[in-house]
Amino acid sequence: MRVIDAIHTLYERVPAPANSLPPALASAYDGGLVVPNRQSGDRPYVLVNFIETLDGVISYTQPGEPFQGTVGGKSDTDHMVMGILRARADAVIFGAGSLREDKGHIHTPAFVSPPHADAYAAYRGSLGYGSTLPISVVMSASGQIDLSERTFHTPDLRVVIVTTSTGEGRLRGEALPPGVDVRLVASAGDGTVDVRAMLRLLVDDYGVRVALNEGGPLVLASFLAADAVDEVFLTLAPQLAGRTVETPRRSLVEGVAFAPKLAPNAQLLSVKQAGNHLFLRYAIGIGA
Numbered sequence: 001m002r003v004i005d006a007i008h009t010l011y012e013r014v015p016a017p018a019n020s021l022p023p024a025l026a027s028a029y030d031g032g033l034v035v036p037n038r039q040s041g042d043r044p045y046v047l048v049n050f051i052e053t054l055d056g057v058i059s060y061t062q063p064g065e066p067f068q069g070t071v072g073g074k075s076d077t078d079h080m081v082m083g084i085l086r087a088r089a090d091a092v093i094f095g096a097g098s099l100r101e102d103k104g105h106i107h108t109p110a111f112v113s114p115p116h117a118d119a120y121a122a123y124r125g126s127l128g129y130g131s132t133l134p135i136s137v138v139m140s141a142s143g144q145i146d147l148s149e150r151t152f153h154t155p156d157l158r159v160v161i162v163t164t165s166t167g168e169g170r171l172r173g174e175a176l177p178p179g180v181d182v183r184l185v186a187s188a189g190d191g192t193v194d195v196r197a198m199l200r201l202l203v204d205d206y207g208v209r210v211a212l213n214e215g216g217p218l219v220l221a222s223f224l225a226a227d228a229v230d231e232v233f234l235t236l237a238p239q240l241a242g243r244t245v246e247t248p249r250r251s252l253v254e255g256v257a258f259a260p261k262l263a264p265n266a267q268l269l270s271v272k273q274a275g276n277h278l279f280l281r282y283a284i285g286i287g288a
């Protein structure tokens with residue numbers, strides 16, 4: 001097994017009881033994790049998880065290029081945390097862009113941190129999920145989805161493609177693998193999926209109470225614009241990527257530019273450190 005940098009909790013606004021995670025994960029995470037279920041209302045509780053460089057770059061890959069790897073290099077500790085967040089969620093939401101660029105990636109807890117597979121399963125069992133995996137939710141306006149991707153052929157992984165009438169038209173007639181749904185969602189008016197309508201669908205038809213948004217930056221922008229983010233888990237990788245006009249590397253949020261007075265505010269919930277990586281947790285929309 002590879003050595004994972006130990007996490008140290010530096011700050012926690014409200015300490016979580018250690019028994020909120022199974023012992024193996026509480027030890028790996030240096031403490032517990034409490035994420036509320038949203039039991040009512042028209043959307044689930046929404047977590048976001050990203051890793052970025054110190055200068056805010058989330059990907060070295062330019063659109064259309066082969067995947068260049070995770071920013072800051074692969075951090076086993078970051079992957080372990082990502083697995084905990086996936087294990088906590090009913091659904092993991094991501095954009096078709098991530099599916100196209102990060103080929104072969106499966107959005108399950110154990111895929112990102114195989115040594116913790118048993119601990120993730122124990123955690124989901126304790127949360128009442130039994131042996132089910134979090135649903136993968138792919139957002140696409142165009143419907144340009146490669147249905148031969150591994151995501152659509154992983155046993156026991158339920159997948160929902162949420163799309164517009166354009167995307168549904170493109171996907172109609174394609175042979176869908178078992179366990180894959182294509183769901184038409186109202187358009188936001190700009191040809192993309194209305195995030196609020198999609199979240200209501202996930203609550204009503206799939207029983208989703210906690211959703212993990214794994215981006216990319218266009219998906220995160222549409223969630224922020226819809227005021228549909230509760231928390232952001234942000235890993236700061238100890239690296240400076242830079243960007244030029246010719247290499248316009250993407251940052252955390254792309255496709256929306258908030259006026260200063262309307263930019264969502266964040267309240268710091270916790271800070272953890274592993275080696276030179278920082279693990280930040282924020283509540284969004286509080287503490288203006």
Ligand SMILES: NC(=O)c1ccc[n+]([C@@H]2O[C@H](COP(=O)([O-])OP(=O)(O)OC[C@H]3O[C@@H](n4cnc5c(N)ncnc54)[C@H](OP(=O)(O)O)[C@@H]3O)[C@@H](O)[C@H]2O)c1
Nearest residue numbers: 050051095096097098140141142192193215216218219222
């Ligand atoms: N550092 C990190 O933590 C992190 C996290 C996630 C992703 N990434 C990286 O980010 C890159 C992908 O970025 P990206 O710019 O392509 O962003 P993306 O957000 O992954 O995907 C964008 C695509 O998602 C679909 N989409 C987004 N919002 C939508 C909406 N409201 N309604 C309907 N469809 C929507 C569209 O698909 P269609 O074109 O099909 O309409 C859009 O082109 C990859 O390299 C990935 O590895 C990094």
